[in-house]
Amino acid sequence: MPARFAAGARGVVGAALAEARLRGDRRIGTEHLLLGVLHHPDTEAARALGVDLPAARSALAALDQAALAALGIAVGALAPAAPADDGVDPWPAARAPASGEPASGDDPAAVLFGHDRQRPTPAQVAQLRTALSSGARAVLSRALAVAPTTPARRVTPELVLLALLERPPPDPAATLLDRLGVDRAAARGQLGDPS
Amino acid sequence: MDVGDLLTRVRAGDPALGLRAVGALHRLAEQVEAQAVVTAREQGWSWEQIGDALGVSRQSAHAKHGRAAG
Numbered sequence: 001m002p003a004r005f006a007a008g009a010r011g012v013v014g015a016a017l018a019e020a021r022l023r024g025d026r027r028i029g030t031e032h033l034l035l036g037v038l039h040h041p042d043t044e045a046a047r048a049l050g051v052d053l054p055a056a057r058s059a060l061a062a063l064d065q066a067a068l069a070a071l072g073i074a075v076g077a078l079a080p081a082a083p084a085d086d087g088v089d090p091w092p093a094a095r096a097p098a099s100g101e102p103a104s105g106d107d108p109a110a111v112l113f114g115h116d117r118q119r120p121t122p123a124q125v126a127q128l129r130t131a132l133s134s135g136a137r138a139v140l141s142r143a144l145a146v147a148p149t150t151p152a153r154r155v156t157p158e159l160v161l162l163a164l165l166e167r168p169p170p171d172p173a174a175t176l177l178d179r180l181g182v183d184r185a186a187a188r189g190q191l192g193d194p195s
Numbered sequence: 196m197d198v199g200d201l202l203t204r205v206r207a208g209d210p211a212l213g214l215r216a217v218g219a220l221h222r223l224a225e226q227v228e229a230q231a232v233v234t235a236r237e238q239g240w241s242w243e244q245i246g247d248a249l250g251v252s253r254q255s256a257h258a259k260h261g262r263a264a265g
Binding site: 023024063064067068070071075170175 | 211212215216218219220221222223224225226229
């Protein structure tokens with residue numbers, strides 16, 4: 001079985017994890033996956049969005065500020081201490097010698113590692129599964145399901161983005177895209193989605 | 196806008212605002228905690244003192260912040 005996540009898509013998930021930690025979120029949500037796509041501006045996916053990473057981070061911060069202001073809490077921009085590391089390896093433990101049977105099926109947590117690495121233990125798969133919000137898990141599952149019908153036959157950043165663009169509000173990524181003024185249908189068209 | 200106005204909006208069918216505010220409070224707390232722990236370590240606080248201040252064990256405080264705050 002070929003690795004089902006191309007390196008670019010693994011990079012998106014790794015960057016999403018870094019963004020979640022930077023923001024103080026406990027789980028990787030669809031909004032973090034969107035930021036993960038924007039971490040790699042040279043991809044077709046990032047170009048289809050027409051916005052950059054700082055703009056998306058600022059938009060998320062502005063949404064939070066507005067919600068806190070509604071509670072009567074005024075906060076200045078709490079800039080993250082340091083930019084997230086693009087080269088972060090989300091689950092370095094996955095490279096360690098692993099024992100036990102891998103989880104099977106189309107669970108993105110189980111297949112994210114690919115065949116070129118040591119198979120993750122069930123415990124590692126469980127760890128990643130709990131690190132993903134249900135929306136983020138659905139997005140990765142959708143990208144996995146579509147991948148075999150595409151030329152690359154693997155999950156690419158473009159497939160992750162297409163799955164993100166299908167999510168209707170109040171999905172966090174949809175809310176962020178609306179705030180950024182991104183036309184989701186137009187972005188899908190630019191990525192060649194026929195629907 | 197005060198909390199009463201917010202509650203009015205939530206009751207009027209805008210749960211997104213209330214839920215976003217809850218998430219924003221969590222994130223704000225995490226960000227303040229991370230910065231405060233770094234400052235405390237720089238000023239010589241022990242992990243035990245930091246854990247007591249945060250209401251967690253010394254081990255928990257170190258496991259969560261040890262990499263960033265040394």
